[in-house]
Amino acid sequence: MIELKLSELNENKAIKVDLDGTDICVVRQGSEVFAIADLCSHAEASLSEGDVTTGRIECWLHGAEFDLRTGEAVTPPASAPVETYPVSIEGDTVRVG
Numbered sequence: 001m002i003e004l005k006l007s008e009l010n011e012n013k014a015i016k017v018d019l020d021g022t023d024i025c026v027v028r029q030g031s032e033v034f035a036i037a038d039l040c041s042h043a044e045a046s047l048s049e050g051d052v053t054t055g056r057i058e059c060w061l062h063g064a065e066f067d068l069r070t071g072e073a074v075t076p077p078a079s080a081p082v083e084t085y086p087v088s089i090e091g092d093t094v095r096v097g
């Protein structure tokens with residue numbers, strides 16, 4: 001598990017964090033924070049470098065979009081989901097994993 005500060009997460013700006021050796025993409029949207037695997041399920045691209053829209057992140061390499069809540073691939077060319085990770089928020093403390 002890792003701890004982040006809610007106040008240091010910028011709205012709709014994905015960051016990459018290391019969770020026990022695995023790269024995780026973390027996104028804040030309003031009072032919610034989402035954590036999904038950083039590696040796109042289509043090829044070797046880092047999702048945290050992609051654009052965030054409401055509830056989704058778009059892979060910068062070929063444009064597949066993933067649901068931030070479920071990890072589901074919602075647009076091609078990706079079809080497999082990416083893993084999601086539990087997030088809890090307590091005050092300014094965000095715990096991922």
Ligand code: FES
Nearest residue numbers: 040042043059062
């Ligand atoms: S690597 Fe992400 S859509 Fe191709």
